[in-house]
Amino acid sequence: MKTKIFPIFLIITFSIIFYVFYKGLQNSNIYTPEIKSEIKIPSFEAKEFFSKDNVNSDQIFIGSEYYLLNIWASWCIPCKEEHKYLMDLSKKENIKIIGQNYKDNFVNAKNFLIKLDNPYDLIFSDNDGTIAIEWGAYGVPESFLIKNNQIIKKIIGPLNEKLFSEIKELTQ
Amino acid sequence: MNILKLLITVIFLINFFSSDLKAKNLGTEITKNLRCLICQGQSVYDSDSEFANSLKILVEKKLDDGLSEEQVYDYLKNKYGDWILYDPGFNKNTYFLWLLPILMFVFGGAIILRKVILKKKKL
Numbered sequence: 001m002k003t004k005i006f007p008i009f010l011i012i013t014f015s016i017i018f019y020v021f022y023k024g025l026q027n028s029n030i031y032t033p034e035i036k037s038e039i040k041i042p043s044f045e046a047k048e049f050f051s052k053d054n055v056n057s058d059q060i061f062i063g064s065e066y067y068l069l070n071i072w073a074s075w076c077i078p079c080k081e082e083h084k085y086l087m088d089l090s091k092k093e094n095i096k097i098i099g100q101n102y103k104d105n106f107v108n109a110k111n112f113l114i115k116l117d118n119p120y121d122l123i124f125s126d127n128d129g130t131i132a133i134e135w136g137a138y139g140v141p142e143s144f145l146i147k148n149n150q151i152i153k154k155i156i157g158p159l160n161e162k163l164f165s166e167i168k169e170l171t172q
Numbered sequence: 173m174n175i176l177k178l179l180i181t182v183i184f185l186i187n188f189f190s191s192d193l194k195a196k197n198l199g200t201e202i203t204k205n206l207r208c209l210i211c212q213g214q215s216v217y218d219s220d221s222e223f224a225n226s227l228k229i230l231v232e233k234k235l236d237d238g239l240s241e242e243q244v245y246d247y248l249k250n251k252y253g254d255w256i257l258y259d260p261g262f263n264k265n266t267y268f269l270w271l272l273p274i275l276m277f278v279f280g281g282a283i284i285l286r287k288v289i290l291k292k293k294k295l
Contacts, residue, residue, distance in 0.1 A: 103226075128226060128229050129222060129223070129226030130229055130233065133230045133251065135251075136251035136252060138223050139210060139223060
């Protein structure tokens with residue numbers, strides 16, 4: 001009796017291990033930070049993209065309007081994909097789109113906007129990427145929906161149809 | 173000949189102790205303890221990704237602003253969560269992590285002790 005229990009036990013154990021590892025294969029191994037909503041926006045100082053004037057975050061996010069902060073770069077391929085959604089959102093009256101140009105070359109970024117059109121109400125430059133860290137972002141593209149100086153939604157990666165309609169709903 | 177050997181030894185020792193081992197920059201030490209979130213199994217210090225490079229600059233900036241090492245960790249923990257630290261603090265999510273070795277040690281010890289006592293009784 002004892003000799004039969006052991007192989008059965010072994011088979012069960014290995015099946016469980018196999019199952020766990022097999023499931024684990026499908027998991028993404030890139031960590032996504034916990035999305036803490038309803039947090040206050042950071043305060044920072046940056047240079048306006050075109051004029052190179054200093055702008056303070058307090059001057060950008062004023063009042064109770066909706067703001068969509070979008071971190072983008074001309075070298076970022078997914079940014080091109082999400083561009084049409086930003087163009088659509090820019091047509092909405094009650095939402096202002098703020099661009100954060102992340103580690104980019106000025107001429108390339110300008111050409112990007114000329115070629116694909118400019119959805120942004122204001123753009124500021126983030127040449128060394130430190131402002132992105134202030135936001136708790138970790139790459140491009142990333143977007144933050146802001147109201148009353150609070151981040152109400154954080155979007156990691158490019159916008160898509162689903163997220164686009166979600167933003168539309170939130171800003172109704 | 174012996175004097176020469178002694179002299180060389182003394183010079184070597186003087187050099188060894190006067191070498192600036194502690195002159196390592198604090199920013200480097202901090203970035204070694206930070207996990208690069210978009211890389212796999214690399215610290216921010218080791219990584220050359222855009223994210224890690226920005227973080228290195230930011231850590232230096234924060235230190236220049238007069239923040240202490242602890243304050244820099246707290247600041248980043250606030251932005252990115254515990255995961256960014258290689259040495260997570262003791263909280264409700266990490267009780268198990270920190271206490272497991274102690275538990276294993278205690279249980280293992282108890283098992284060994286029992287075996288030893290049983291053996292002694294048999295003898």
